[in-house]
Amino acid sequence: MANMKHETVIGLEVHAQLLTESKMFCSCPNKFGAPPNTNICPVCTGQPGSLPVTNKKAVELAIKTALALNCRIEPSSVFARKHYFYPDLPKDYQISQYEQPLATGGWLEIEIDGQVKKIGITRVHLEEDAGKLVHVGAARIMGAEESLVDFNRTGTPLMEIVSEPDLRSPREAAAYTETLANLLRYLGVCDAKMEEGSLRCDANLSLRPAGETKFGTKTEVKNMNSFRAIEKALAAEEKRHAEVLAEGGQVVQETRFFDDVTETTSGMRGKEFAHDYRYFPEPDLVPLEPPAKWTEEIKNGIGELPRTVIARYMKEYELSREWADFLVYHELTGCLEGALKIYKTKPFNYARWLIVELPSFIAELNKEAAEKSNINKAKSELPHPWVIEDAAEKAAEDNYKKNIEVSGKSLPKLNLTPAKLAEIEKLIDGGTLSYKIAKTVLFAAIKTGKELAAIIAQQGLTQISDEGELLKVAREVVKNNPRQAEQYKGGKEAVMMFFVGQMMKATKGRANPELAAKMLKQALS
């Protein structure tokens, strides 16, 4: 590989759609999926005479992100107009920030093969999104018989996060984007779904001889719609650069389009799109001057950042890296901490509910929902709002991670209070419920919204710890399984597990497992 001789240099520009109620410069709803051209107004369609008004919430979310990325919030930043003609851009300029961005000079730590690496953040700024074009007869506007434009997305608040050229491989680039996406989700500023376009990434890549400090000629790569695509696209582009250089050629500075199918990049723009954006300060908006007090309030609202929480969970709670990650990035830390405050037990016990049991319960509910013919109807009938959109698709998923990833923010919306979680652990520790029964009780409580005690009383689910009663059951089980009884007596002690299972079956899981084993031993002797 040419990599032996060359060093790869990558810088990323990430665009994140902000989770605000309204658009960046008008009060239209910031919502995905409405019928075309319904969430529009004079401002976001660029009607003559309309003027932008900056969305305060968008500024707040961008400041929050910038602070989490260790950036300096500029006391005064300026919106600028970026000009280019395109039908999805109603004013034929985009309101963005140019010379004076909202925030500058931060960093993000990523982890590659257990090594932590600090990636510089050049700037964080705010801008507005463009609309969407639909072409008939061709993939792009050139050559299409007809092109239609939907302005619903126009004016969606976008935050651009520009990294320093600190990334040295496609893998690092993918890791950076994924870490950033997780952080944005954790902060609640963006749902960061690359496939849906709420998180978009452009990359600048160049190669230079190892040891060289000057940058080589870069190309910009666009259209990477997943973390995997980032890695693949940049690997392809890296290879292409290496080949050009190996043949003694020169890389042409240009924008290239990644094709997910062929896994190659190709030159994107014709000559007619060669741009001089003619930036100049947006005269319709006064400079953005966030009061220091406000910035301080936002800062205080951020709390511990993911990396800190994860490290603490691993060290203090003795959780695995995967589990700590999961809790943090699925906004489950609040539930865990809450439960621990109410009833102190091993954090692992609570984590297990949140990470292992509940996702499988969600999958179960999905399956139920899928079985109903009308998925939407099923959804509305389910008592809790955390069931996944397309239940039929999800029903087959038993891998919790996949399940959670697609469901997005479903788990945090789970109608499960820390108090319930604490109570169920208390009941297990006190011997009232077996783990298995506890699961049934908790799920029933979630599904019906009833109190745990009510479920237990109603279904008679308390654990059987009466030795006499258990001995009776044990004798019955031994009697019904003479062959296994012989094996046990012949020294095959592993068969005990089978008998305990039979005991549980006979008591519908209510037998105290330790006492059941003890009584079985008595019955078998």
Add this chain to the structure above:
Amino acid sequence: MTAHELAARLAGRKLSSAELTRSFFERIKKLEERVKAFVTLDETGALAQAAEADRRLKSKEHVTPLTGIPIAVKDNMCTKGLRTTCSSKILTDYHPPYDATVVARLKAAGAVIIGKTNLDEFAMGSSTENSAFQITHNPWNLAAVPGGSSGGSAAAVAAGEAVIALGSDTGGSIRQPAAFCGVVGLKPTYGRVSRYGLVAFASSLDQIGPITRDVTDCALLLNLLAGHDPLDTTSVEAPVPDYRRVLAGGIKKLKVGLISDLMGNGIDREVKAAVKKAADLFARLGAEVIEVSLPTLEYAVATYYLIAPAEASSNLARYDGVKFGYRNKEAKDLISMYYSTRREGFGAEVKRRIMLGTYALSAGYYDAYYLKALKVRTLIKRDFDRAFDRCDALLSPAAPTVAFKTGEKTDDPLSMYLSDIATIPVNLAGLPALSLPCGFSRGLPIGLQIIGRAFDEETILRAAFTYEQNTEWHKAQANV
């Protein structure tokens, strides 16, 4: 008659708004062929508004000084459902889906919008000859221009086709036509009046303001227009006084500076004489008149012709045939659609300014042109600041000459641009200024410009009112 005189008659039920409105449409029918002040007339809408105004006047509910008063609106302010063309082919059939804030305020006050007045296309011009539809004529002399770009509004008021009117002023577009047509025109401080719904020419300079027959009407209309608008973040949340109440009180001890730089070469002799006489009257009325010099004013026109076209090139990008307005339907692809739509849709002056502005913002030229112009703009502001350290108001001619002949300057853009030499610096500094009649030359009115401190419209209105009360110029009527 003025709005404040008519308001008294309307309130006394001696006259109904419907009668008044109908009489204006009759007059318009008689005169419009000669004046050509209006691009669009809305008799049906106006009569409906008049009927509503009469209901309010009768029940005495929500009656304002402008309830029932016929008003003309410059055709670069959006009126919901009523075509708004900017006198451009590219917006010939544009019907805005919303009202400009000033239009909404007029409607809420019960004013009767009779129509939309002609302007230089997109407000770019000083004679109202750059309209795609018609040339407006000066009611004082139909062979002369009414000034521009709010020439339609100024001519309509001067000809008695409207009681009052709205204009917009980017480099003098209210004051210069007011001067040419012998009426009162005020450009408020930048940020005093909402620009929401004013089709942008140069966003950092544009302001909407009143064009009226006298200073009292000017104050009344400004009362309605002024104030913060949440839809325009450049509008300022400064307290708004009742401008009508502050008119009286005189100008004793007022420190007035006559700008010597605007009383020299290039200014018509008779204009200078009239302005000098006005300054003398100010002194006789108790003001302390001194001469002041603002040396950077000589760079104002050059500065303006970089900043305004730069912003215009950006603001006018949206007229691309995609969403609204004219489109060349023959074009076979996107790029040729853009080219032909804009080539055919815009007039020569607009294209000239788009090219100037695009050039000034282009990579490699930005620092030398646009950025440098911004720096000079700051210097001009400082010059005004220094003048206002010594003065409460400044005086100058509103225009270097009286109205010139139609066609006289159309082939000489530079000479046309220079007719705004006295008004342009005020826009660059963001200050309030008004023009009012102060004499005649060859049968055409001369305009006196009074410039004030930022957000101090009060002082210039009081100075103008005091002057007006002691002169007869405003009583002269054009005989169309």
